[in-house]
Amino acid sequence: MTTSSLTRSSSSVRAAILSVLGSMVAIGVIAIGLLVVAVAALLVFGPALLARF
Numbered sequence: 001m002t003t004s005s006l007t008r009s010s011s012s013v014r015a016a017i018l019s020v021l022g023s024m025v026a027i028g029v030i031a032i033g034l035l036v037v038a039v040a041a042l043l044v045f046g047p048a049l050l051a052r053f
Helices: 003-052
Strands: none
Touching: none
């Protein structure tokens, strides 16, 4: 392997790692957003639902 192919190879690996990490962060943000929506819905509608029973 030449120096330029090693540089290209490590650059590709670095890009792949950053892509995977970026995807994990995006999924985490979506999961936290869904959790916040669920908690907010529970706070808003929970007392009304408990009052029915």
